[in-house]
Amino acid sequence: MVVEEQATSPFTMSTLDKKEGVAFMNLSEKRIVVTGGAGFLGKHVVNQLYARQCEHVFIPRSRDFDLRKEIDIKHMLQAFKPEIIIHLAAVVGGIGANQKNPGKFFYDNLIMGTQLMEQARLFGVEKFVAIGTICSYPKFAAVPFREDDLWSGYPEETNAPYGMAKKMMLVQSQAYREQYGLNSIYLLPVNLYGPHDNFDLETSHVIPAIIRKCVEAKKRKEKEIVLWGTGNVTREFIYVEDAAQAIILATGSYDGADPINIGSGEETTIRQLAETIQTLCDYDGDIVWDSNKPDGQPRRQLDTQRAKAAFSFEASTPLAAGLQKTIAWYCRHAGDDEVKSP
Numbered sequence: 516m517v518v519e520e521q522a523t524s525p526f527t528m529s530t531l532d533k534k535e536g537v538a539f540m541n542l543s544e545k546r547i548v549v550t551g552g553a554g555f556l557g558k559h560v561v562n563q564l565y566a567r568q569c570e571h572v573f574i575p576r577s578r579d580f581d582l583r584k585e586i587d588i589k590h591m592l593q594a595f596k597p598e599i600i601i602h603l604a605a606v607v608g609g610i611g612a613n614q615k616n617p618g619k620f621f622y623d624n625l626i627m628g629t630q631l632m633e634q635a636r637l638f639g640v641e642k643f644v645a646i647g648t649i650c651s652y653p654k655f656a657a658v659p660f661r662e663d664d665l666w667s668g669y670p671e672e673t674n675a676p677y678g679m680a681k682k683m684m685l686v687q688s689q690a691y692r693e694q695y696g697l698n699s700i701y702l703l704p705v706n707l708y709g710p711h712d713n714f715d716l717e718t719s720h721v722i723p724a725i726i727r728k729c730v731e732a733k734k735r736k737e738k739e740i741v742l743w744g745t746g747n748v749t750r751e752f753i754y755v756e757d758a759a760q761a762i763i764l765a766t767g768s769y770d771g772a773d774p775i776n777i778g779s780g781e782e783t784t785i786r787q788l789a790e791t792i793q794t795l796c797d798y799d800g801d802i803v804w805d806s807n808k809p810d811g812q813p814r815r816q817l818d819t820q821r822a823k824a825a826f827s828f829e830a831s832t833p834l835a836a837g838l839q840k841t842i843a844w845y846c847r848h849a850g851d852d853e854v855k856s857p
């Protein structure tokens with residue numbers, strides 16, 4: 516069994532503590548398990564916990580603890596004795612991966628969340644932070660998506676099994692708060708992007724896929740790249756470091772039953788996004804839209820007022836600036852095992 520615990524971080528205290536009007540739990544003394552802490556979002560959450568002097572951060576890897584299995588969850592809780600669980604572990608992917616794996620995405624995410632929250636309650640954790648997804652919103656929710664509209668319809672078909680499985684953690688979280696007094700909160704991040712994203716074209720989300728296609732096409736002097744869909748749908752994205760900051764702020768200072776959106780509030784069409792990435796990558800070929808491939812949900816943009824009111828969170832990285840950092844990271848790491856195709 517691998518027990519991952521880090522020594523005191525060399526980083527200084529984050530400016531998060533300076534936010535006014537927010538009573539903040541002292542996380543540095545807490546034993547914190549970050550499930551999925553070695554994943555894309557997880558790496559950034561864990562780094563920011565270290566930056567806040569958190570000395571007792573544990574990352575249960577799936578090879579040691581398969582969180583779909585109750586017995587492994589029990590062993591994990593005994594090994595790390597967490598006071599706080601930030602549950603990021605999930606099986607995730609873009610439209611293609613969701614279409615290929617609706618059963619797996621439903622079962623794995625549902626069973627991990629349900630069993631982990633139940634065992635966390637029985638173990639007596641102080642706080643459970645459940646991470647949901649914008650894919651839980653109804654296909655035709657009014658834009659911008661408000662948390663109160665979460666139940667006003669069924670999600671877009673290509674990601675409904677994933678979105679519904681993750682949404683059950685909201686029901687469980689509210690039920691456990693009511694019956695057992697569990698301090699469980701539920702956050703819904705919009706689409707993430709940034710360093711350490713998944714750049715495997717089989718499973719990636721839209722931003723890493725477009726970056727990789729542009730960078731590789733430029734290198735090979737190819738005249739065009741082909742992208743999925745029409746390019747006419749809209750999306751909102753949040754830079755992963757901003758999302759990690761929101762999760763830590765909420766962990767430290769939000770104790771409520773209401774779900775909370777985590778977004779940037781910046782809506783863009785996929786076409787505009789692709790053209791921005793193309794420019795930033797300095798690729799002068801054509802973009803061809805394959806309209807036989809699905810577009811996914813027609814529009815996505817979040818109302819982010821609740822996060823601002825509840826724990827003073829506002830995203831600070833504009834899309835173009837975040838894309839620039841992500842492209843620079845990808846170009847530096849394109850040869851690494853982490854970003855190579857399997």
Ligand SMILES: NC(=O)c1ccc[n+]([C@@H]2O[C@H](COP(=O)([O-])OP(=O)(O)OC[C@H]3O[C@@H](n4cnc5c(N)ncnc54)[C@H](OP(=O)(O)O)[C@@H]3O)[C@@H](O)[C@H]2O)c1
Nearest residue numbers: 551553554555556576577581582603604605648704706707
């Ligand atoms: N990426 C996005 O755009 C986005 C948007 C909204 C919400 N979210 C949510 O944010 C969270 C993190 O997403 P991500 O993009 O960072 O995903 P990711 O990079 O794929 O990381 C997910 C992690 O989950 C762990 N995991 C998967 N199955 C497991 C199992 N059976 N037992 C134990 N651990 C398991 C893996 O751990 P190992 O490395 O140890 O195998 C992996 O590192 C997820 O809850 C996701 O739903 C993501």
